[in-house]
Amino acid sequence: MGEKFAAALARAATGNEITKQQIIDLLSALPGEEENKLFQLADQVRQKYLGNEVHLRGIIEFSNFCRNDCFYCGLRRSNKQIQRYRIPIEEIIETAKYAAELGYGTIVLQSGEDLHYSGQELAEIIRQVKKVGGFAITACVGERTWEDYTLMKEAGADRYLLKHETADPILFSQLRPETTLKERIKGIQWLKELGYQVGSGNIVGLPGQTIETLVEDILLLRDLDVEMAGIGPFIPHHQTPLGNNSPGDLSLTLKTLAVTRLVLPQTHLPATTAVGTLHPEGRKLALASGANVIMPNLSPVSYREKYQIYPDKAGSREKPTESHAKITSLIKEVGRSVSTGRGDSPKDKFKTC
Ligand code: SAM
Ligand code: SF4
Secondary structure: OOHHHHHHHHHHHOOOOOOHHHHHHHHOOOOOHHHHHHHHHHHHHHHHHHOOEEEEEEEEEEEOOOOOOOOOOOOOOOOOOOOOOEOOHHHHHHHHHHHHHHOOOEEEEEEOOOOOOOHHHHHHHHHHHHHHOOOEEEEEOOOOOHHHHHHHHHOOOOEEEOOOEOOOHHHHHHHOOOOOHHHHHHHHHHHHHOOOEEEEEEEEOOOOOOHHHHHHHHHHHHHHOOOEEEEEEOOOOOOOOOOOOOOOOHHHHHHHHHHHHHHOOOOEOEOOHHHHHHOOOHHHHHHOOOOOEEOOEOOOHHHHOOOOOOOOOOOOOOOHHHHHHHHHHHHHHOOOEEOOOOOOOOOHHHOOO
16 A cells, blocks of 8 residues: 555544545555555445445436536437426326335435426425325425525425536536536525535546546535535436547546545435446445445336436336336345435434434
């Protein structure tokens, strides 16, 4: 082990705050012993603070319309090659009932940034889904107004997922035209003020990103003190301007995840669908590197192929029953247990949820 790496790892193991330079030293872990030690420590920290359970968050992708034009995403408005859909409320409810039968503690209602739905309408969907079971509801519908966030919260949304995507403000606006990192962060802060359990996160391997950007990503997640952080690799989509770029690197994604676990010991970290798409063992490896959440896709089969944020998304050809069975057996295979509760943030302020 290199000296700088060993010192940074030893400091992280004490549970004390680590410096920017130490984050760089950890992210620079070399394959073999250094990476293994980093992943082992992240796994121990996950065990200590969050236990053995893996929380399932069932995703319903209810609309693939989007007003934005993100360079990395297949749902971007300029992609005329995808068939757009909105799932009727009755079908959303049916899916939620199915999730309740399977014992899901959380439903994630996800969509493109679709202004067809007013804040009131989003709130009504949340209210109806919430009536189906004792789930926690996570909304993941992009940037909305303070009023819309308020309406959704009042309707029963417990959590909101708004990834910051990249902490580099220039890269952010290059890859997400007409939008700014500043506005995105303002949205995340509003959500916190409104009492949501907030999820954010970043993409690893975006063209133009450096190790320093990843350090800034981790520091931003620390500053925002998020309750969840989705950290997944970039997967190129041929119908986007980044179609010819290389995907994010598996080992760098796992290292970013592991270092985030060391910096944010109480934060829920998913083994993302993107890491499962990048590599067949991706989710397993992520679970061994600090992750404690999986977000199985529960969308009805007829819509799955159309929600192509990137191609061949893990599980996109499966029936919801298959996705569920595969994921629960994967969790058991790695010696972990499937959580039966809502999986709220363990932070004191959310203890009564
Ligand atoms: N539209 C909402 C938003 O952007 O916040 C929510 C849905 S969006 C499809 C969910 C996430 O997909 C984004 O936060 C982004 O990180 C991820 N994503 C989109 N395209 C991706 C790609 N090509 N590779 C990896 N992740 C991608
Ligand atoms: Fe729309 Fe979200 Fe895709 Fe951007 S990442 S194009 S906001 S769905």
